[in-house]
Amino acid sequence: DRNMMLPRIRQLDEAATNRIAAGEVVERPASAVKELVENALDARARRISVEIADGGRTLIRVTDDGHGIDADDLELALSRHATSKIDGSDLLNIHTFGFRGEALPSLGAVGRLTITSRAEGASEAAQIQVSGGRIAPPRPAALRAGTVVELRDLFHATPARLKFLKSERSEAMAVTDALRRLAMAEPGVAFTLRDVSDGGDRVLFRADAASDRAERLAAIIGRDFGANSLTLEAERDGVRLSGQAALPTYSRGNAVHQYLFVNGRPVRDRMLTGALRGAYMDVLAKDRHAVAALYLDCDPVLVDCNVHPAKTEVRFRDAGVVRGLIVAGVRHALAEAGHRASTTVAD
Ligand code: ADP
Ligand code: MG
Numbered sequence: 001d002r003n004m005m006l007p008r009i010r011q012l013d014e015a016a017t018n019r020i021a022a023g024e025v026v027e028r029p030a031s032a033v034k035e036l037v038e039n040a041l042d043a044r045a046r047r048i049s050v051e052i053a054d055g056g057r058t059l060i061r062v063t064d065d066g067h068g069i070d071a072d073d074l075e076l077a078l079s080r081h082a083t084s085k086i087d088g089s090d091l092l093n094i095h096t097f098g099f100r101g102e103a104l105p106s107l108g109a110v111g112r113l114t115i116t117s118r119a120e121g122a123s124e125a126a127q128i129q130v131s132g133g134r135i136a137p138p139r140p141a142a143l144r145a146g147t148v149v150e151l152r153d154l155f156h157a158t159p160a161r162l163k164f165l166k167s168e169r170s171e172a173m174a175v176t177d178a179l180r181r182l183a184m185a186e187p188g189v190a191f192t193l194r195d196v197s198d199g200g201d202r203v204l205f206r207a208d209a210a211s212d213r214a215e216r217l218a219a220i221i222g223r224d225f226g227a228n229s230l231t232l233e234a235e236r237d238g239v240r241l242s243g244q245a246a247l248p249t250y251s252r253g254n255a256v257h258q259y260l261f262v263n264g265r266p267v268r269d270r271m272l273t274g275a276l277r278g279a280y281m282d283v284l285a286k287d288r289h290a291v292a293a294l295y296l297d298c299d300p301v302l303v304d305c306n307v308h309p310a311k312t313e314v315r316f317r318d319a320g321v322v323r324g325l326i327v328a329g330v331r332h333a334l335a336e337a338g339h340r341a342s343t344t345v346a347d
Contacts, residue, residue, distance in 0.1 A: 015109065015133035018080060022106035024309045028165060029056025029154060030174035031310060032107055036149050037182050038097035040064035042085060043147065046209070047190045050179060053197040055171030057154055065146040068119040071126035074138045077115065078130050080105045092300045097265065102309060109133045111154040117147040132157055176205050180220055181266035183207045184259055184293060187216035217244055217293050221257050230337055232294065234329030237321045239298040241329045246291035247337065248283040257291040262303055262314050269314055275323040279330035294326065
């Protein structure tokens with residue numbers, strides 16, 4: 001009978017959808033750290049401490065002094081598309097790192113997740129645990145303030161993913177890089193990253209609360225970055241460029257110190273790095289890479305940060321304008337400093 005052949009449609013359960021979403025949100029330990037630190041920043045934390053073991057594979061622990069989560073909301077925090085950050089009515093006006101409500105349920109689907117939190121003004125803390133998508137009911141816990149999120153055994157249930165992780169060292173480096181970028185986005189917040197593998201305790205990254213962006217950039221890129229870089233200030237068709245771009249003499253053999261931010265969010269974007277390369281084209285040898293931190297700000301209607309769940313890709317309404325702004329802005333600054341490019345400087 002033909003019913004036997006007909007594939008029927010069914011709704012997947014939450015555990016399955018979380019596992020599917022996790023594939024996009026959590027690629028490696030660094031992506032988990034990024035999500036957890038963004039949550040801490042969204043909770044207005046002033047100090048964020050990250051501990052990892054085995055490159056983040058066996059342990060990631062993020063401790064913050066932010067506003068915490070109400071004990072009654074802990075379970076909801078683990079459910080998909082549940083967020084305190086937007087109400088869904090205005091997706092263009094987003095001022096937080098998160099808004100999709102996907103990180104915690106995804107992490108709970110691919111690791112053993114424990115959240116301990118004490119909401120501002122609450123008389124006690126509460127803790128909730130989820131492993132393999134199964135949630136244990138919340139219970140009282142001891143914590144003075146803020147939130148501690150602990151993720152153990154990332155990808156323990158998905159050996160295929162586990163196999164694709166790189167060496168402990170390169171995973172730890174990716175974690176450091178993710179944290180460095182967030183630290184450059186939020187200069188006033190203090191960050192530490194420690195490797196606690198095998199009962200040890202080694203500082204991998206540290207940034208004390210800085211009083212401004214320049215101080216934070218110097219702390220991360222190098223004490224001499226300020227003296228060897230130019231301040232950028234340019235605007236075109238509603239997009240504003242600020243930040244610092246190094247003199248050609250301060251270039252590097254790789255692109256590690258190229259940082260891009262769009263509306264306060266660290267991003268990776270081929271078009272933007274291409275524009276930076278274009279800006280230095282006449283003053284840098286082919287095998288040299290510019291050192292720069294570029295901050296772009298514009299009306300959210302001009303840029304879509306929602307291209308991918310990890311939100312590190314962006315799409316500008318007019319990419320040409322942004323490209324032109326970067327090329328002209330950097331060239332103009334270089335020209336003012338006497339590094340006149342051989343082509344005419346476009347304004
Ligand atoms: P999103 O960040 O997109 O809202 P998440 O799954 O990352 O989604 O987090 C779900 C909710 O849990 C957040 O909206 C927030 O209310 C709460 N939350 C998560 N982490 C923290 C934290 N460190 N401090 C306070 N609240 C948090
Ligand atoms: Mg989040």
